[in-house]
Amino acid sequence: MKILVALKQVPDTETKIKIHPEGTALDLSDVKWVTSPYDEYALEEAMRLKESQGATVSALAVGDDRVKDVLRNALALGADEALHVSTSEKCEDPFVVATYVANAVRDRGFDLLLFGNKGSGGDHAAVGPMVAELLGIAQANVVVKLTLDQGRFFAERQVESGLEVVEGKLPAVITTQKGLNDPRYPNLKGIMAAKKKEIISIPLTESISPALQTMKLAFPPPRAEGRQLAGTPQEQAQALLAALQNEAKIF
Numbered sequence: 180m181k182i183l184v185a186l187k188q189v190p191d192t193e194t195k196i197k198i199h200p201e202g203t204a205l206d207l208s209d210v211k212w213v214t215s216p217y218d219e220y221a222l223e224e225a226m227r228l229k230e231s232q233g234a235t236v237s238a239l240a241v242g243d244d245r246v247k248d249v250l251r252n253a254l255a256l257g258a259d260e261a262l263h264v265s266t267s268e269k270c271e272d273p274f275v276v277a278t279y280v281a282n283a284v285r286d287r288g289f290d291l292l293l294f295g296n297k298g299s300g301g302d303h304a305a306v307g308p309m310v311a312e313l314l315g316i317a318q319a320n321v322v323v324k325l326t327l328d329q330g331r332f333f334a335e336r337q338v339e340s341g342l343e344v345v346e347g348k349l350p351a352v353i354t355t356q357k358g359l360n361d362p363r364y365p366n367l368k369g370i371m372a373a374k375k376k377e378i379i380s381i382p383l384t385e386s387i388s389p390a391l392q393t394m395k396l397a398f399p400p401p402r403a404e405g406r407q408l409a410g411t412p413q414e415q416a417q418a419l420l421a422a423l424q425n426e427a428k429i430f
């Protein structure tokens with residue numbers, strides 16, 4: 180079985196995000212880059228399937244040379260192959276990324292294509308489903324449990340207030356949700372071995388124009404400062420009740 184894991188490189192969630200003065204892009208200086216957290220579940224699931232069913236795992240990232248770091252991390256965790264779709268063009272449209280991924284994988288015979296359900300930061304939740312459509316294959320999204328058997332997948336999807344169980348034919352796209360597994364960390368041996376492994380460069384076969392353009396980025400309005408209630412516990416409870424009634428107008 181051949182498994183693909185698509186990896187997006189994103190700013191670490193602890194990075195203090197700044198908006199570029201022009202207001203339509205982030206200021207990416209001083210950013211620490213990591214693998215998007217949802218993609219870590221995808222990579223872990225691929226590793227578990229490799230261990231239990233003998234699959235080969237290919238990691239793929241679209242972007243400039245900087246994204247090679249997420250590919251090295253995937254190799255350190257046990258991926259067999261790293262594919263780099265190399266482009267440094269400005270790109271804010273998930274359809275462009277999806278087209279580049281679909282073109283890169285179309286003739287590589289993957290049985291299972293794993294994506295994060297959304298890329299941290301962009302949050303479009305679009306690339307995986309678009310790749311499935313472009314390739315004409317099945318898809319199951321926000322998956323929290325995955326089983327493969329005799330050319331079929333069985334997936335539990337997290338839906339509002341419950342679970343949905345779906346089944347379909349491989350090849351298929353699965354997008355991963357928190358709870359699918361607990362991602363592992365690379366060990367030193369894996370990190371050292373990954374440094375020597377080749378990253379295969381896949382040239383773009385076509386360059387497509389984005390249909391989406393970011394017009395504005397803004398932080399949410401600042402939250403009002405909290406205040407401490409003084410007095411005895413009874414006085415505090417009365418003051419809280421008064422504030423909820425008169426200021427917050429909750430009841």
Ligand SMILES: Cc1cc2nc3c(=O)[nH]c(=O)nc-3n(C[C@H](O)[C@H](O)[C@H](O)COP(=O)(O)OP(=O)(O)OC[C@H]3O[C@@H](n4cnc5c(N)ncnc54)[C@H](O)[C@@H]3O)c2cc1C
Nearest residue numbers: 185187241270271273294295297298301302303304305306
């Ligand atoms: C060359 C390049 C330049 C970019 N320039 C900008 C920019 O100027 N401004 C800006 O705001 N954004 C930029 N981006 C980010 C780009 O807009 C997003 O990657 C894309 O729109 C997907 O958005 P998302 O994370 O919301 O997708 P989602 O659909 O939420 O992502 C879902 C999943 O798709 C996969 N995926 C997403 N992106 C990639 C990728 N690059 N490689 C492999 N798998 C992927 C991952 O598995 C991810 O979990 C750039 C990306 C590239 C590749």
